[in-house]
Amino acid sequence: MQAPVLPRNEADRLATLHSLNILDTPRDDRFDRYTRITARIFDMPIVLISLVDGCRQWFKSAEGLDAEETPRDISFCGHAILGDDVFEVRNARRDSRFRDNPLVVEQPHIRFYAGAPLEAPNGHKLGTLCIIDRVPRRLSDDEKTMLKNLADMVVGEMISNVDTETGLANRHAQIVAGAKCLEKSTDSGELSLLLFDISDVFSSKGDTDAKKPGTVFAELLRNHFPSAQSIAHLGGYHFCVLLRKDVAFDEALAINRLCADAKGSLHYDGNDGSISIFVGCVRYDAKKYVSIDDMLREADGMFSRHEKQPLPEVKAHSKLVDALVSWRKTIF
Numbered sequence: 001m002q003a004p005v006l007p008r009n010e011a012d013r014l015a016t017l018h019s020l021n022i023l024d025t026p027r028d029d030r031f032d033r034y035t036r037i038t039a040r041i042f043d044m045p046i047v048l049i050s051l052v053d054g055c056r057q058w059f060k061s062a063e064g065l066d067a068e069e070t071p072r073d074i075s076f077c078g079h080a081i082l083g084d085d086v087f088e089v090r091n092a093r094r095d096s097r098f099r100d101n102p103l104v105v106e107q108p109h110i111r112f113y114a115g116a117p118l119e120a121p122n123g124h125k126l127g128t129l130c131i132i133d134r135v136p137r138r139l140s141d142d143e144k145t146m147l148k149n150l151a152d153m154v155v156g157e158m159i160s161n162v163d164t165e166t167g168l169a170n171r172h173a174q175i176v177a178g179a180k181c182l183e184k185s186t187d188s189g190e191l192s193l194l195l196f197d198i199s200d201v202f203s204s205k206g207d208t209d210a211k212k213p214g215t216v217f218a219e220l221l222r223n224h225f226p227s228a229q230s231i232a233h234l235g236g237y238h239f240c241v242l243l244r245k246d247v248a249f250d251e252a253l254a255i256n257r258l259c260a261d262a263k264g265s266l267h268y269d270g271n272d273g274s275i276s277i278f279v280g281c282v283r284y285d286a287k288k289y290v291s292i293d294d295m296l297r298e299a300d301g302m303f304s305r306h307e308k309q310p311l312p313e314v315k316a317h318s319k320l321v322d323a324l325v326s327w328r329k330t331i332f
Contacts, residue, residue: 002097004078013081013124014054019167020126020158023051023058034154035063038131041146046108046132049154050077050115057127064132065108074102080115081125086144089113091136112137114144116151121164129154163233166218170232171296177230178242178292182284190245190284191229194255195299196221197278198266199237213237216265224258234296238303255279278303 007013017023035047046064050057057077058069072078076098080087092098092110103110112135115128129151139147161173169177181191198217214233221231221241227249229242243251259277280302282295289295 001074001099001101003073004075004082007082007125009124013126016120016122016124017051017053017126020162021167022060022158023053025060027061030157031061031154032063034129034150034157035061038129038147038150039063041150042131042143044131044133048077048130048132049118049127050075050130051118051127052077052081052125070103076103076110076113077115077128077130080128080130081117084117084119086139086147087113087115087117087128088139088144090138108132109134111135114139114147116144116147118151118155118158120155121159126155126158165212166214166233168218168221168233168239169230171234174230174232174234174240174242175292175296178295181229181242181244182292192243192245192251192284193282193295193299194225194241194243194251195278195280195282195302196239196241197237197303198239198262199278213266217262220258220261220265224254224261234299238299240296240299 031049035049038044039047044064046062048059048063048065049061050059052072052075054072056069056072057075059065059067062068076087076089079097089095089098089110090112092101092104092113098104098110098113101110110132112133113130114137115130117128118126120126129147131147161170161176162168163170178191178193196217198213214237217239218231218233221228221239225231225241225243227243227246229244231239231241233239243249259279262277280299282298282302284295289298
């Protein structure tokens with residue numbers, strides 16, 4: 001048996017995969033539809049949407065197979081993500097790479113395999129849409145094109161709720177998450193949107209290969225708001241964090257630490273390296289807001305007003321705390 005080698009860009013590939021926050025998520029009919037349709041089109045007993053993680057291949061959707069994952073070192077998909085085209089094994093029992101593979105010798109007794117790579121917009125291969133049979137098969141060129149087209153559609157579904165620049169939720173995903181939270185909220189003030197505008201940031205500290213400011217700030221938001229219902233990039237330099245009220249979580253302290261860490265990670269517009277991050281909040285009020293869309297429109301207004309009249313820069317830790325208190329009085 002030949003175990004698949006690692007792609008040269010493995011670390012970046014895994015970072016892209018993990019940024020989608022799709023691994024180990026529940027079954028989703030959006031993806032199950034694709035495996036059902038693919039099984040019907042190709043008349044295959046097994047169809048998988050397989051995501052190749054560090055040591056495993058995990059199935060976001062599986063038609064005709066009960067397993068949720070298998071080890072990467074025996075996976076066919078680990079081989080498929082090494083190329084750009086459909087990876088086809090017409091008869092695994094006669095292929096020296098797979099004839100003694102446990103997935104061939106034992107259940108599910110793979111004989112035929114064809115996998116189209118799931119290629120992210122940045123070019124990294126996340127996994128495959130693969131079709132499997134227990135008898136030898138062969139795809140025509142038109143069938144390979146069809147399988148690749150279906151794989152591209154699966155990728156489109158995967159990234160539809162993700163901001164591909166930062167790996168955060170996008171605006172649509174924030175609306176969906178907010179709607180679900182509002183369904184469970186009855187008290188005003190139970191939910192809030194924290195707003196952040198880093199428009200005065202223009203680079204990351206370090207060399208020319210440093211990450212983009214939005215990517216760095218996204219990582220800081222994840223670190224400082226681990227229990228957030230959703231963290232989203234709304235476009236441009238605008239970010240928001242959807243929080244449910246938690247008496248054990250100090251919101252102001254988290255903001256304070258976030259801004260302090262940002263000062264050490266990002267370069268700001270100003271020769272003295274001063275911090276200039278807009279921070280605001282929209283708290284849910286059942287009498288004022290009918291939906292999460294209304295709260296986001298309020299947020300858009302705050303961002304717009306800030307761009308027209310920037311908040312003063314904060315030059316030291318103590319001034320940062322004072323500024324946060326001041327902003328809370330006027331905005332929170």
